[in-house]
Amino acid sequence: MTHVLDTAVREAALPRHWAWRVEVRPRRRTLGLDVLPDGMIVIAVPARITPAELTNALQDRRLWLAKAVRRRAELAADHPAKDLVDGEGFTYLGRHYRLLRVAEQTMPVRLHGGWLQLSKQAGGPEIIEWYRTRGQAWLTERVRSWAGRIGVAPPQVIVRDLATRWGLRTRDGSVVFHWATIQLPPDLLDLVVVHELVHLVVSRHDDEFRRRLTIALPDVADLESRLADAGRRVWIGDLRATPF
Ligand SMILES: [Zn+2]
Missing domain, CATH: 3.30.2010.10 (Metalloproteases ("zincins"), catalytic domain)
Structure with a gap:
């Protein structure tokens, strides 16, 4: 049954990078959708759902699902807040640099000697x-x-x-x-x-x-x-x- 339902989910042509799994819930009467904190979509289906019903239901709720997935991704975000003090870490092209506050310089910000130099007047x-x-x-x-x-x-x-x-x-x-x-x-x-x-x-x-x-x-x-x-x-x- 699950195999047939997996095929039905694929028929709905959801974005490939969405991770999902189908769970058959005998006591359910309607389709349930949940997006877990790691982005996994749990598709809870009643035991008697047909593959075509499942495909249609997912296509109908595709927009809702897209929003739910995006909201989850934002919730899971862990964007840091920075202090603009010597030693604070910054990343540029995947490399790590430490901040160094310097007296006035021509450029407010520059990479120099392995440091991200920030002029005292800048922020x-x-x-x-x-x-x-x-x-x-x-x-x-x-x-x-x-x-x-x-x-x-x-x-x-x-x-x-x-x-x-x-x-x-x-x-x-x-x-x-x-x-x-x-x-x-x-x-x-x-x-x-x-x-x-x-x-x-x-x-x-x-x-x-x-x-x-x-x-x-x-x-x-x-x-x-x-x-x-x-x-x-x-x-x-x-x-x-x-x-x-
Ligand atoms: Zn895109």
Whole structure:
């Protein structure tokens, strides 16, 4: 029975990166959906449900499910708040740096001698702006490099705050990335870039999307689980104390 029901769930064509399991609950009369803290979707079905009913019910509740999965991911987030004091840790392209407050310098923020130097007059907004401009240069270069391989014209690249998203496409065909992505290691940045570029060809997360993604990045499943993990702990601009 479970095997037939698993097939019925696959028929509903949910996004491939969603983890789910079917549990038959003899006393249930209706379908129940629950998203566990680790993102696992538990599909609780009554004993007498038919595969077609299950497929239809999941398709009907797909939007609700997408919201529930996203809400879970946000709840599980563990974004740190930073103190702008000597020794505070910051990440850039997957490498760790310590903050060093320095007397006035030409640039409010710079990487120097293994330290992330922050001018005494500067604060959180300057660090975010530093990440943003570094991200703009890096992501523009990666987009140009990947676009040819994926078979799309390099789109315009915008880097800004995207709240809880890594990237998106605008209606005029630009790609937008969160400034916080530049903290990730380069292979995870590539995943974010390739994901958005493949969306320029295939808008939905369907089989064709997964196929193209896998051609570009054969280890995509591994990268996605690493991104889910690293992404929860990325700094998104919260400060514990004001620098003044
Ligand atoms: Zn997507």
